[in-house]
Each structure stands twice: as C-alpha cells, then as structure tokens.
Amino acid sequence: MSLWQSIADNLRSEIARGLWPPGTKLPAEAELASRYGVNRHTLRHATRVLADEGLLYSRRGAGVFVAASPVDYPLGDRVRFHRNIELAGRVPGRKLDAVMTRPVSADEAVALGLNIGDKVHVAEGISMVDFKPVALFRTVFPADLLPDLPGRLRERQSITAALSDCGIADYRRVSTRVTARVADATQAVKLQLDPGEPLLRTEALSESGGRMIERGLTWWVAERVTLTLPHDS
Amino acid sequence: MSLWQSIADNLRSEIARGLWPPGTKLPAEAELASRYGVNRHTLRHATRVLADEGLLYSRRGAGVFVAASPVDYPLGDRVRFHRNIELAGRVPGRKLDAVMTRPVSADEAVALGLNIGDKVHVAEGISMVDFKPVALFRTVFPADLLPDLPGRLRERQSITAALSDCGIADYRRVSTRVTARVADATQAVKLQLDPGEPLLRTEALSESGGRMIERGLTWWVAERVTLTLPHDS
Known part of the structure; x- marks a missing residue:
C-alpha cells in the first residue's frame, strides 16, 4: 500500500470513529504532513482522495473541513x-x-x-x-x-x-x-x-x-x- | 399576466429563437429594465425566474449570461x-x-x-x-x-x-x-x-x-x- 493510501485510510477511519466531527477544520497541511512524516505532496494526495469521496471539502482560503454526513x-x-x-x-x-x-x-x-x-x-x-x-x-x-x-x-x-x-x-x-x-x-x-x-x-x-x-x-x-x-x- | 412574467416569457422565447446564443452576456440590468419600461426590481424578478429554470446564470461580478443547452x-x-x-x-x-x-x-x-x-x-x-x-x-x-x-x-x-x-x-x-x-x-x-x-x-x-x-x-x-x-x- 502506498504512503498516501495508508494516510487516507487512517484519516478515513478517524473520521468514521468521530475523532474529527463534521465541520471540524483539519490542521494545516504542513502540520498534518509532519504528523505523518511525509511531504506535502503525499499528504495532499490523501486529502484529495478523501475530498473526492465527499468526506472532506475545502473552502477557498479557509482550509479543509470534515463534511457532515448527508x-x-x-x-x-x-x-x-x-x-x-x-x-x-x-x-x-x-x-x-x-x-x-x-x-x-x-x-x-x-x-x-x-x-x-x-x-x-x-x-x-x-x-x-x-x-x-x-x-x-x-x-x-x-x-x-x-x-x-x-x-x-x-x-x-x-x-x-x-x-x-x-x-x-x-x-x-x-x-x-x-x-x-x-x-x-x-x-x-x-x-x-x-x-x-x-x-x-x-x-x-x-x-x-x-x-x-x-x-x-x-x-x-x-x-x-x-x-x-x-x-x- | 404580471409584468415580470411577460418579460420572462419574452426573454425565454428570444433565447429559444436563438436571438441570445449560449454564452451571450445579457445587457446591464438598467439597460434591460429601460428596454421593457419597468423598474429594476421587476426585471430582476424575471431574470431570477429564468435563472431558476436554468436558462440564465450569473457569474458574480461579471453579469448574467445565457446558459448553453446541456x-x-x-x-x-x-x-x-x-x-x-x-x-x-x-x-x-x-x-x-x-x-x-x-x-x-x-x-x-x-x-x-x-x-x-x-x-x-x-x-x-x-x-x-x-x-x-x-x-x-x-x-x-x-x-x-x-x-x-x-x-x-x-x-x-x-x-x-x-x-x-x-x-x-x-x-x-x-x-x-x-x-x-x-x-x-x-x-x-x-x-x-x-x-x-x-x-x-x-x-x-x-x-x-x-x-x-x-x-x-x-x-x-x-x-x-x-x-x-x-x-x-
């Protein structure tokens, strides 16, 4: 499994377990990247995939947020x-x-x-x-x-x-x-x-x-x- | 028929007849309002209804445009x-x-x-x-x-x-x-x-x-x- 995939799976499971409730803003990219020990590009790949799935969404200029369950x-x-x-x-x-x-x-x-x-x-x-x-x-x-x-x-x-x-x-x-x-x-x-x-x-x-x-x-x-x-x- | 409705019907029929091709920007609100001899409020009611129908769309700051037929x-x-x-x-x-x-x-x-x-x-x-x-x-x-x-x-x-x-x-x-x-x-x-x-x-x-x-x-x-x-x- 590639690095971005295991980060995506980790974030996905944390969201499912309620660690990041709907509406929560994710930490800044640099902070999350350092938490996982990866570069920003890899981290962005993971969050992009979760955004594609509808679990995260970004507001321009404001950051990346956890989406509510529709x-x-x-x-x-x-x-x-x-x-x-x-x-x-x-x-x-x-x-x-x-x-x-x-x-x-x-x-x-x-x-x-x-x-x-x-x-x-x-x-x-x-x-x-x-x-x-x-x-x-x-x-x-x-x-x-x-x-x-x-x-x-x-x-x-x-x-x-x-x-x-x-x-x-x-x-x-x-x-x-x-x-x-x-x-x-x-x-x-x-x-x-x-x-x-x-x-x-x-x-x-x-x-x-x-x-x-x-x-x-x-x-x-x-x-x-x-x-x-x-x-x- | 109310004023805004007859304006909406008129614009709708002009769009259907190809007088306003897809992508065309509508004239400014004040200009259109004076063409129809109505106030801006009435004109906006008409264009809002056409936007609701999907015939027009507005780009913030840029104006109102005729939508392409999807x-x-x-x-x-x-x-x-x-x-x-x-x-x-x-x-x-x-x-x-x-x-x-x-x-x-x-x-x-x-x-x-x-x-x-x-x-x-x-x-x-x-x-x-x-x-x-x-x-x-x-x-x-x-x-x-x-x-x-x-x-x-x-x-x-x-x-x-x-x-x-x-x-x-x-x-x-x-x-x-x-x-x-x-x-x-x-x-x-x-x-x-x-x-x-x-x-x-x-x-x-x-x-x-x-x-x-x-x-x-x-x-x-x-x-x-x-x-x-x-x-x-």
Whole structure:
C-alpha cells in the first residue's frame, strides 16, 4: 500500500470513529504532513482522495473541513419528502414562505400540459431535516384541478397531506432532471450557508390519474443531502 | 399576466429563437429594465425566474449570461456513456489520462466487496461531448476478475468495449448516488471552466454475473450535462 493510501485510510477511519466531527477544520497541511512524516505532496494526495469521496471539502482560503454526513434521499417513483426523511431516521420539517395563485408561465404550461392563461397555485418554502434547512422548493399545481389546495397547504406541513385533502390519494413521479448550481446570496441566507456553495437542483414532474398535477423545482444543499437512484435488482 | 412574467416569457422565447446564443452576456440590468419600461426590481424578478429554470446564470461580478443547452444524460439500469451521448445526437469522446493497478482503498473494498490487499485497476480521464470536456472520471475495477483490462482500456476509447474484450458482455448499474461540488483549480483546468463552477458528482456501482465489477466516480460540468432519471410508466 502506498504512503498516501495508508494516510487516507487512517484519516478515513478517524473520521468514521468521530475523532474529527463534521465541520471540524483539519490542521494545516504542513502540520498534518509532519504528523505523518511525509511531504506535502503525499499528504495532499490523501486529502484529495478523501475530498473526492465527499468526506472532506475545502473552502477557498479557509482550509479543509470534515463534511457532515448527508441524508440519503431516494428518488423513486413515489417521492415523498416527509416519508423519505423519516425513513432515514431524521426529523422532517417544512416552512412555507408563500402560497399564491397566478397565471401559468410558458415553461410551466409546457410541463403541466396547460394553456397560456390558465392559473397555477405556487407553494414556495424551505425543507428541513433535524430543524436545519436542507432545500428550497417552488412547487406549481394546476389551479383548476385543485381549487382548495392553497387553504390546505397553509393548514398542513406536508404537500402530500394537502394533496390528499384535495382528493389526490396517490401521485407518481413522471420525470426528474438533476443539475447543480452554486447558491446565490438570497438562497445562501435562506439555507444558512455561504454564497457559492454547491446546490443540487431537481426538476420533478408528477401525475395522478393521467393528469400532470405537480411540477417542483428544488434546490438541495449538496453538503446535507445526497440523492440516490433506484435501480431494480 | 404580471409584468415580470411577460418579460420572462419574452426573454425565454428570444433565447429559444436563438436571438441570445449560449454564452451571450445579457445587457446591464438598467439597460434591460429601460428596454421593457419597468423598474429594476421587476426585471430582476424575471431574470431570477429564468435563472431558476436554468436558462440564465450569473457569474458574480461579471453579469448574467445565457446558459448553453446541456446534454440530457439518462441514468438507467444500463448506463453507457458512448450510447447515451450518441442517442442525444452528439459526438462522444474519451481521453484516458491514466491506467494503473494498485491496492484497493478501504472505501473501494467495501463498495466492490473486496478484501484489503486485493488489487484494483484504475482508469482516470476526461469524457467529451462534441470534442469539449464534460466530465472527469475515476473508475475502479477488481483486478483479479479482469487481468487483461488495462491493456484493453489503452486500446479502446470506450470502457464498455474494453470490458467486452475481457468477456463482460453485459453489466448493470446497482446503485447511483448524486451530489454536487464546486470545481477546484485542477478540475477547472481539465474541464476548461472557472474554479468554483458547479459540478454534479455521481458515484456508481455496477455488477455482472453477481459480482461487483465497476465503481465509478464522475464529476460532470453542470452547465453541460443534465442527469435524467428513469421512472417506469
């Protein structure tokens, strides 16, 4: 085993054993290198590999930190935020910032199969895990199909529960698109992170009874949530 | 329809018609606002929505730009880079930077079901679409199962073809985990982008004949590739 590998394995096991809790800053490169009796190049190889694995991350100018264990969030055919988070043994929460009804935009009309001039309900807010923000969402629903939804959304913490109140007992994910962005200043404040930190952005479309009922954009804090994909076995 | 929405729809349609090609910088906020006869707040609402949709992106200090159309990359049970890119009507390419054989690391051993001391082949390189880099990859294979792989990898552009030469006619994706990172200086040079730009990171595990045969880490340029998920219909 090469030198950098045994250093990486050593650090990995120390992180797993909790010696370096999430958010801890690693000692300076020179200090760690001398602890292991190697040069900086070898040490950097080891920390680079751990960063690749997601165990460490570097903030430019600030140093190298131990990453928190992100929650696994499965993207299956029935994606439900509250259930997903509870299955991970964590506490789900949702803060609704705004519920409004407005004319559909051009791209929403295409996604939801609506006509220009049709109205949509829009729910915007923050998703939380263990009382910490993990995502921003903006979800859009066809208003004609769900006249009572805005009231229900204001009463309920969960979109699934509000939809159920409106007679949508079940709905299925039709498509999910995943990309990445960096947080802008507004997103950073709401998500309690620094601007420039990476976000996963998902665009999801769901149907019920042959009609598109929901189009959701979500911006996930990459450090706090890992999206996992279903593969049939 | 509100003012910001009609501005967003107008800009969206101009982008779709090619009046603002990918990479174009939008005129300054004040200029655009006066073109539409609105205040900056209304204009910013419109461009913010288009940024949310992925049509625009802002670079801190540099302005707002029209995003390139990313390639859709389906993450199904049989994920093949060359086939995926060809299905999108684009030209796939792969540049192999390094092929080596070394002892398995601790986390690779867990993923691949190997023992400490076992060897793995490692292939590192750059994936290209239309001769432009779109991703960095590091793929690891159990060496005992695939003794001839390094030679084949050097002969072939495609990992699928090299595996086929080694008798692996078919393999299936077992798990995919998706997160996001920002590009560091080394990644930025290889991917021809600026440090700090967002990357999608996937960690994929594949099996063939009941044995794990491949664990791949890939860092995708988010601006150039959108990951799409299969949902059964």
